[in-house]
Amino acid sequence: MTQSTPTWTVRQLFHFTVACTSFERSLDFYAAIGFKVLRDNRDVIWGDIVARNFGMPKAQGRGALLGIGEGPLETRLDLIEWLEPKLDAPSGAPIEERVPQVICLRVDNVAAAYEDLSGRGIVFVSTPRSALSVGIINVCCCRDPDGYLIELIEYEPGLLGSRIEGLPRRQEGSG
Numbered sequence: 001m002t003q004s005t006p007t008w009t010v011r012q013l014f015h016f017t018v019a020c021t022s023f024e025r026s027l028d029f030y031a032a033i034g035f036k037v038l039r040d041n042r043d044v045i046w047g048d049i050v051a052r053n054f055g056m057p058k059a060q061g062r063g064a065l066l067g068i069g070e071g072p073l074e075t076r077l078d079l080i081e082w083l084e085p086k087l088d089a090p091s092g093a094p095i096e097e098r099v100p101q102v103i104c105l106r107v108d109n110v111a112a113a114y115e116d117l118s119g120r121g122i123v124f125v126s127t128p129r130s131a132l133s134v135g136i137i138n139v140c141c142c143r144d145p146d147g148y149l150i151e152l153i154e155y156e157p158g159l160l161g162s163r164i165e166g167l168p169r170r171q172e173g174s175g
Contacts (some may be wrong), residue, residue, distance in 0.1 A: 019037035035066040093135035104151040110138035
């Protein structure tokens, strides 16, 4: 008789983590773009299980679980200011020459979001622009306080993502 293997499935993406250098400054930024605090963990001392789980000798941080969208399946961001270990300093290259870390938010009315957020002091690296040939009504980016690119994108209704059918393709083996 063979032993059956237990089955498992992934239910959803629970959260993604954003490391920050100033918890309060980053919390203010993410609140400004629409995230809500679901759970404030900034004063919690993490148990040893956190370090063991991450394969680290020590792990401590100040954080909050944030959400955007409608619960209970909203998109969640775990904002953490790492205390142990400290966040590594970025490379010496100018920020615009580094490989970007991007968080893309699908938005209704990017132009209005741009005007609102710009008016509240959020600095954008690009202004809203359209690419209707691929289904993008408007897209633009700003940076969070630690350099993550926050992309705001608005697609034509019914599109999963950009239309790629007519775009050129790289040949296999080429960069």
